[in-house]
Amino acid sequence: MEEFLTLKDHVYNYIAEQISGGSLVPGEKINENSISERMNISRTPVREALIQLASEGLLENSPRKGFVIKHLSEEEAKEIYFIIGVMDGLAVSLACLFLTEQAVKDMEFYAASMDLAIETGNFVMYHKLQEEFHNVYLTLCPNKSLVNLLQQLKKKFLRRTYVAEPQVDMKEILFATNEEHREMIRLAKEKDTQGLERYLRDVHWNPNKAYMETL
Incomplete structure (x- = not known):
């Protein structure tokens, strides 16, 4: 059954x-009138969507400027990585016992596909695939409230394009991250719940890697 989307959702x-x-x-700055005209709708659902995005920390509502895309500082990114690491580690440890052989195969497929996306420089596709990778075990986590909170927090890292910086080899960084995905698969196959929890908390979401979200 398809989820019904309101105008605000669109x-x-x-x-x-x-x-x-x-x-x-x-x-x-977000141009409300421009969005209304482009989508051929009234300003009410546009305003509702902007308020939701602001409540999720993606926009700032300034009395003078209106809604503006929020800049994420490296310090904020580190704090969020720390929290996500704890929550995602717990979620995967809870889901580990429910991971089927097919679920593990799906994770392996996404890891292989991410290599191809990185090689071709398709970073937007990479991020879509890595979301699907993590969703494999998140959908099996029995604590749905934990998953919902985790997904909400991850929205703060919505931007999936990078400013080109000569000193940053984004392909090298993402290939290394994908090797972490493969280590997660290895631990999952062994049903090492404690090892998985520690790995996501201390390695995969290590706050020292949060600078990537601000590039």
Whole structure:
């Protein structure tokens, strides 16, 4: 059964995709009228979507400027990585006992597909695939409240394009991250719940890697 999307949901998804793809960048003001005209809808659902995005920390609502894409500082990113590491580690440890052979195969498929996306420089596709990778075990986690909180927190890292910086080899960084995905698969196959929890908390979501979210 398909989930029914309201006008507000459509606007929310549209703006989220613009941020994710880099069409809207930190510091940029959201033009409510432009979105209303482009989507041929009233300003009410646009305003509702902007309020939701602001409540999730993706936008700032300034009395003078209106809604602006929020800039994420490296310190904020580190704090969020620390929290996600604890929550994601717990979630995967709870899901571990429910991981079927097919679920593990799905994770292996996504890891292989991520290698291809990285090699071709398709970073947007990489992030879609890594979300699917993590969703394999998150959908099997019995604590749905934990999963919902985790997914909400991850929205703060919505942007999926990177500013080219000569000193940063993004392919090398993402290949290394994907090797972490493979280590997670190895631990999952062994049903090492404690090892998985520690690995996600201390390695995969190590706060020292949070700088990637601010590039």
